[in-house]
């Protein structure tokens with residue numbers, strides 16, 4: 038059994054454009070690696086900073102994810118359940134990626150009551166009403182309005 042405490046640079050972007058962990062961001066591994074009868078058990082915590090955008094107003098957001106993991110590596114890995122153990126080698130990257138991906142906020146908001154941006158003028162409605170009519174007409178209908186006027 039040994040303990041692993043180290044920070045590695047995230048090798049590739051994890052997540053989506055809206056929210057993700059950038060390539061190069063520090064992944065903090067705080068893990069315990071022990072031999073068990075089936076293979077190698079890895080348990081502990083994986084943490085990383087994430088960056089994203091509010092899904093309503095697109096303000097930049099950031100935070101940190103910290104995930105508890107407890108995964109088994111075995112010579113004949115079961116898809117979706119355990120990780121492969123190859124020549125006594127444990128690859129921690131897929132474990133860290135999968136654990137952190139599940140922990141990312143799917144649709145982050147800058148605050149629960151974020152008002153978003155006006156679909157007509159693009160103003161940030163958190164800073165006050167923009168003065169647009171609440172249900173502005175879709176400009177694509179303007180051509181039809183002209184046709185009616187010409188009747």
Ligand SMILES: [Zn+2]
Nearest residue numbers: 091094147151
């Ligand atoms: Zn927002």
Ligand SMILES: [Zn+2]
Nearest residue numbers: 155158167169
């Ligand atoms: Zn507006």
